Amino acid sequence: xxxxxxxxxxxxxSAESGLGTFRDKDGIWTKHSIEDVATPEAFARDPARVQAFxxxxxxxxxxxxxxxxxxxxxxxxxxxxxxxxxxxxVDGLHEAAGAKVIHMHGELSRALCAACRHRWDAPLExxxxxxxxxxxxxxxxxxxxxxxxxxxxxxxxxxxxxDADLFVxxxxxxxxxxxxxxxxxxxxxxxxxxxxxxxxxxxxxxFDRTVTGPASEAVPAWVKGMLGR
Ligand code: OAD
Numbered sequence: 715x716x717x718x719x720x721x722x723x724x725x726x727x728s729a730e731s732g733l734g735t736f737r738d739k740d741g742i743w744t745k746h747s748i749e750d751v752a753t754p755e756a757f758a759r760d761p762a763r764v765q766a767f768x769x770x771x772x773x774x775x776x777x778x779x780x781x782x783x784x785x786x787x788x789x790x791x792x793x794x795x796x797x798x799x800x801x802x803x804v805d806g807l808h809e810a811a812g813a814k815v816i817h818m819h820g821e822l823s824r825a826l827c828a829a830c831r832h833r834w835d836a837p838l839e840x841x842x843x844x845x846x847x848x849x850x851x852x853x854x855x856x857x858x859x860x861x862x863x864x865x866x867x868x869x870x871x872x873x874x875x876x877d878a879d880l881f882v883x884x885x886x887x888x889x890x891x892x893x894x895x896x897x898x899x900x901x902x903x904x905x906x907x908x909x910x911x912x913x914x915x916x917x918x919x920x921f922d923r924t925v926t927g928p929a930s931e932a933v934p935a936w937v938k939g940m941l942g943r
Pocket of ligand 1: 723724725726727729730735736737738741752802803819859860861884885886887888889890910911912913915927928929930
């Protein structure tokens, strides 16, 4: 197949690197409530709890290494440089595998000033009341898009999506908007759509095809097919 590929990845692609997904059995949202750790209100109410949650996830992500799925997508992008990878993941495993990605939900490795929006590299452990390197406000927070906030780079992502010939969603439950709406946008635009997931999801009916299997096997097999090997 020729043409431009836009790929959306979710927590499932990092599951075999040892990072937990959100909504599976034993997922992160079965142990923590979104309202306690992943909203601006939670940070205003109890910043120590929110920082502790993301410090733990940052430490876990720092130990993780890319799996065969991250590596295969980096190979695909190297062979077809117009391939766009958009991730909902806040880990750095795509980059560690050598890919260039658009982080729509932010990054664990970055800090954000809630007062002036300045960003910088986060320390492994962020403390409550840490000051902004630019404006000095004691309002440093993880650079993560929380529920109720607008994901990053939406205009750029939608431009890429509408310019695509194939849209592929990998390891995402398809339940969190706006990412969940990409497949519908693609369908309306007449773009071919493929889902790769451990199992069929609530969104499967919206895709032209669903490939089931663990990402570390299903993604390299799909990439091999795309590269005609
Ligand atoms: P979810 O936890 O909602 O979904 C993970 C998906 O990965 C499920 O559909 C699983 O079937 C699939 N999966 C699990 N293991 C897999 C494997 N080894 N190979 C392939 N697929 C596998 O995670 P996301 O869809 O990424 O946002 O969640 C979207 C957003 O919700 C996250 O970015 C996060 C969360 O709340 C924020 O925190 C803002």
